[in-house]
Amino acid sequence: MVKHIVSSVKDEKLIEQRREELQKGAVSLFKQKGFHRATTREIARAAGFSIGTLYEYIRKKEDVLFLVCDAIYDEVKARMEAVIDTQETSEEALHQAVKSYFQLMDDMQDEVLVLYQELKALPKDAQEYVLDKEKEMVTLLEKVIQNSYPALSEQELSIITNNIFIQGQMWGFRRWILQKEFTLKQYTDLQFDLLKSQLGQRAKNHR
Amino acid sequence: MVKHIVSSVKDEKLIEQRREELQKGAVSLFKQKGFHRATTREIARAAGFSIGTLYEYIRKKEDVLFLVCDAIYDEVKARMEAVIDTQETSEEALHQAVKSYFQLMDDMQDEVLVLYQELKALPKDAQEYVLDKEKEMVTLLEKVIQNSYPALSEQELSIITNNIFIQGQMWGFRRWILQKEFTLKQYTDLQFDLLKSQLGQRAKNHR
Amino acid sequence: MVKHIVSSVKDEKLIEQRREELQKGAVSLFKQKGFHRATTREIARAAGFSIGTLYEYIRKKEDVLFLVCDAIYDEVKARMEAVIDTQETSEEALHQAVKSYFQLMDDMQDEVLVLYQELKALPKDAQEYVLDKEKEMVTLLEKVIQNSYPALSEQELSIITNNIFIQGQMWGFRRWILQKEFTLKQYTDLQFDLLKSQLGQRAKNHR
Amino acid sequence: MVKHIVSSVKDEKLIEQRREELQKGAVSLFKQKGFHRATTREIARAAGFSIGTLYEYIRKKEDVLFLVCDAIYDEVKARMEAVIDTQETSEEALHQAVKSYFQLMDDMQDEVLVLYQELKALPKDAQEYVLDKEKEMVTLLEKVIQNSYPALSEQELSIITNNIFIQGQMWGFRRWILQKEFTLKQYTDLQFDLLKSQLGQRAKNHR
DNA sequence: GATGAATGAGGCTTCATTCAT
DNA sequence: TATGAATGAAGCCTCATTCAT
Numbered sequence: 001m002v003k004h005i006v007s008s009v010k011d012e013k014l015i016e017q018r019r020e021e022l023q024k025g026a027v028s029l030f031k032q033k034g035f036h037r038a039t040t041r042e043i044a045r046a047a048g049f050s051i052g053t054l055y056e057y058i059r060k061k062e063d064v065l066f067l068v069c070d071a072i073y074d075e076v077k078a079r080m081e082a083v084i085d086t087q088e089t090s091e092e093a094l095h096q097a098v099k100s101y102f103q104l105m106d107d108m109q110d111e112v113l114v115l116y117q118e119l120k121a122l123p124k125d126a127q128e129y130v131l132d133k134e135k136e137m138v139t140l141l142e143k144v145i146q147n148s149y150p151a152l153s154e155q156e157l158s159i160i161t162n163n164i165f166i167q168g169q170m171w172g173f174r175r176w177i178l179q180k181e182f183t184l185k186q187y188t189d190l191q192f193d194l195l196k197s198q199l200g201q202r203a204k205n206h207r
Numbered sequence: 208m209v210k211h212i213v214s215s216v217k218d219e220k221l222i223e224q225r226r227e228e229l230q231k232g233a234v235s236l237f238k239q240k241g242f243h244r245a246t247t248r249e250i251a252r253a254a255g256f257s258i259g260t261l262y263e264y265i266r267k268k269e270d271v272l273f274l275v276c277d278a279i280y281d282e283v284k285a286r287m288e289a290v291i292d293t294q295e296t297s298e299e300a301l302h303q304a305v306k307s308y309f310q311l312m313d314d315m316q317d318e319v320l321v322l323y324q325e326l327k328a329l330p331k332d333a334q335e336y337v338l339d340k341e342k343e344m345v346t347l348l349e350k351v352i353q354n355s356y357p358a359l360s361e362q363e364l365s366i367i368t369n370n371i372f373i374q375g376q377m378w379g380f381r382r383w384i385l386q387k388e389f390t391l392k393q394y395t396d397l398q399f400d401l402l403k404s405q406l407g408q409r410a411k412n413h414r
Numbered sequence: 415m416v417k418h419i420v421s422s423v424k425d426e427k428l429i430e431q432r433r434e435e436l437q438k439g440a441v442s443l444f445k446q447k448g449f450h451r452a453t454t455r456e457i458a459r460a461a462g463f464s465i466g467t468l469y470e471y472i473r474k475k476e477d478v479l480f481l482v483c484d485a486i487y488d489e490v491k492a493r494m495e496a497v498i499d500t501q502e503t504s505e506e507a508l509h510q511a512v513k514s515y516f517q518l519m520d521d522m523q524d525e526v527l528v529l530y531q532e533l534k535a536l537p538k539d540a541q542e543y544v545l546d547k548e549k550e551m552v553t554l555l556e557k558v559i560q561n562s563y564p565a566l567s568e569q570e571l572s573i574i575t576n577n578i579f580i581q582g583q584m585w586g587f588r589r590w591i592l593q594k595e596f597t598l599k600q601y602t603d604l605q606f607d608l609l610k611s612q613l614g615q616r617a618k619n620h621r
Numbered sequence: 622m623v624k625h626i627v628s629s630v631k632d633e634k635l636i637e638q639r640r641e642e643l644q645k646g647a648v649s650l651f652k653q654k655g656f657h658r659a660t661t662r663e664i665a666r667a668a669g670f671s672i673g674t675l676y677e678y679i680r681k682k683e684d685v686l687f688l689v690c691d692a693i694y695d696e697v698k699a700r701m702e703a704v705i706d707t708q709e710t711s712e713e714a715l716h717q718a719v720k721s722y723f724q725l726m727d728d729m730q731d732e733v734l735v736l737y738q739e740l741k742a743l744p745k746d747a748q749e750y751v752l753d754k755e756k757e758m759v760t761l762l763e764k765v766i767q768n769s770y771p772a773l774s775e776q777e778l779s780i781i782t783n784n785i786f787i788q789g790q791m792w793g794f795r796r797w798i799l800q801k802e803f804t805l806k807q808y809t810d811l812q813f814d815l816l817k818s819q820l821g822q823r824a825k826n827h828r
Numbered sequence: 829g830a831t832g833a834a835t836g837a838g839g840c841t842t843c844a845t846t847c848a849t
Numbered sequence: 850t851a852t853g854a855a856t857g858a859a860g861c862c863t864c865a866t867t868c869a870t
Contacts, residue, residue: 448742534734535657569803569811570811573812591783596776604776608784608819611818
């Protein structure tokens with residue numbers, strides 16, 4: 001459970017449950033109107049409770065945003081961990097990972113969009129807290145790449161991972177252009193091909 | 208001049224001038240607080256005139272955002288055109304273009320950030336108008352790449368261009384991670400190296 | 415027991431007990447923040463029970479104020495009666511009475527302050543009920559003065575008594591000025607001296 | 622003009638004027654319902670402007686209370702100064718002063734009541750600021766008394782002045798009892814008589 | 829009897845926009 | 850054309866009170 005946000009309700013189980021309802025509702029609301037345009041009353045209604053009850057579980061409207069961002073990252077991360085094997089060392093494992101990651105980004109485009117748009121509306125400390133979670137996700141990808149191509153220099157590994165990571169996010173974020181030109185499969189295959197060119201090259205160089 | 212935004216002032220010269228003051232002020236304001244948190248009064252003050260005068264040159268607060276986004280894209284585009292040679296066909300020309308583009312994204316990180324954050328706050332039609340300008344920028348990069356590597360398939364060209372375009376924007380947008388690990392030069396060199404791996408490979412394949 | 419406030423609890427003993435806890439907590443709370451700024455939740459907590467339980471013993475927040483004012487007057491009155499002898503007729507008895515009364519006002523400054531500040535927040539009928547208790551206290555003082563100086567006219571007696579009564583209350587209420595200039599003993603002695611001048615004079619006149 | 626409260630309006634004259642309207646309306650409102658029960662909208666309406674305009678001249682609801690308290694003290698003080706001659710040394714001058722002061726307290730009972738009830742709702746620093754004004758009023762009375770009875774010790778002078786000051790305020794504050802028993806004239810005459818007894822006595826003692 | 833989660837009316841305050849000067 | 854005072858809709862949040870457990 002998120003320790004950072006104070007609730008006036010005592011029952012921890014209930015807090016967990018209500019906050020989940022809250023996130024669900026809020027994400028779908030923020031997708032439509034964004035955080036700033038959503039009113040607290042709308043947020044409450046979207047979550048299925050009254051404005052009074054909303055404020056039993058948060059202190060400020062901002063807290064909802066934090067909850068949402070936090071939950072999105074948690075879900076993304078959980079699903080990445082479920083789907084990505086950090087032990088395997090084959091090129092095929094990397095292929096799998098990239099496909100899974102891109103699929104995940106496709107599934108969660110709206111959530112990722114919310115993240116991109118609203119993260120900066122959080123107070124600095126909350127931003128950092130949330131971005132730390134992002135780093136863990138990047139690290140996950142990084143491991144997989146390193147397993148398959150252990151010869152990469154630190155910087156090469158880092159920049160390649162970042163590129164992949166970003167390309168996944170952009171699939172949803174720049175859907176207005178990318179999804180017009182490519183299907184997800186095409187996008188995935190093309191990017192993986194390009195990735196292999198880079199990695200193949202690097203592997204040689206470092207041998 | 209932007210035709211989309213109505214002003215009650217008649218003198219076109221004046222409109223041009225005032226709107227430039229307006230953009231300048233607004234960008235620096237939006238950098239700090241974002242569009243939603245900036246009040247119209249603050250916008251007016253940042254531009255150096257009164258709230259009443261502000262409303263002589265715009266109709267709604269949203270108009271300011273449009274003006275700003277539009278101006279940013281115009282500036283980015285102008286500077287790209289100034290710096291990128293779409294005639295040259297050498298690999299070196301591409302290298303120059305990438306370096307220049309990344310340098311530009313470094314110069315204008317704050318503006319790009321504003322764009323990323325606030326574009327979605329515009330009404331749909333304004334969004335499209337502005338994104339069309341972005342497409343032109345992408346097209347510019349695309350031409351340079353194609354000049355140097357004419358053998359690329361349409362999709363390869365498109366995705367590679369998009370990747371480069373995005374990597375430039377992310378340099379500023381994800382500065383909290385990228386600029387901790389890399390200097391701009393390192394980032395540029397590494398990305399260009401990776402790009403060459405891809406292009407070299409492709410070039411061969413298609414020959 | 416106070417008949418005016420309805421409780422949903424049947425057990426009279428319990429009511430008595432809970433209400434005492436309630437008063438104790440509320441007075442100390444009202445001292446700090448005043449009635450209006452104190453929330454019912456804070457009142458409940460200060461009394462040591464839950465918000466639900468609070469509402470078993472009162473009907474409205476206002477009831478708490480009534481309970482508190484009522485209790486304060488009861489305590490003041492009880493302590494005055496314990497300490498003031500209405501039988502004695504000597505000047506010394508009056509001296510004793512004044513000293514005791516001032517001492518009491520010193521002891522209960524905070525309570526008196528609450529009374530002064532919040533009494534007007536009660537509904538009219540409750541105000542009257544409570545002020546009747548105050549009158550009894552004034553009457554007590556009046557008796558003592560009359561015992562010692564039976565020659566005073568009705569109006570003289572009344573005004574002198576009121577003055578003493580007020581001077582006692584003001585010791586606490588205007589502590590920010592009086593308690594900077596005087597110790598309680600000095601204040602008491604000075605006021606008693608002044609009182610004697612008046613009474614001595616009056617006594618002569620009426621003989 | 623009160624420097625302590627910020628206004629977003631620039632025209633100082635206007636501020637002065639609007640704030641006066643504000644005080645007038647607010648006092649009469651606070652008389653009826655007290656500060657806490659009066660809503661900001663009621664305050665605005667009582668002053669004759671909209672809620673938006675109200676907030677052009679104050680920052681917080683509390684500011685209204687400050688404005689009101691400050692204005693009351695200013696008026697009381699101005700009227701005392703207009704009516705009390707601090708040069709004269711005759712007993713008659715003192716008589717005049719007391720009569721005028723009591724008359725003033727009669728005229729301004731409601732205002733004084735507001736002061737008594739709500740002063741504690743102000744932030745500490747505002748309280749001090751306002752109470753300093755009260756001290757000046759006490760000082761005024763003190764001078765008159767000292768002029769007529771220069772022989773009084775410092776403490777005697779101080780306590781006697783305080784008593785008079787308080788008796789004036791109480792005439793309005795405890796009207797429910799005092800104004801039932803006395804007319805203003807009676808109250809004034811009786812209190813002045815008592816005062817003379819004290820002063821006469823003291824004068825002798827110190828001669 | 830005791831608890832505390834749920835409720836929603838209503839309070840305070842902000843701020844985009846208008847309009848008289 | 851420029852100004853800035855005026856407006857009020859609408860947002861955020863609190864808190865007295867209720868009621869199911």
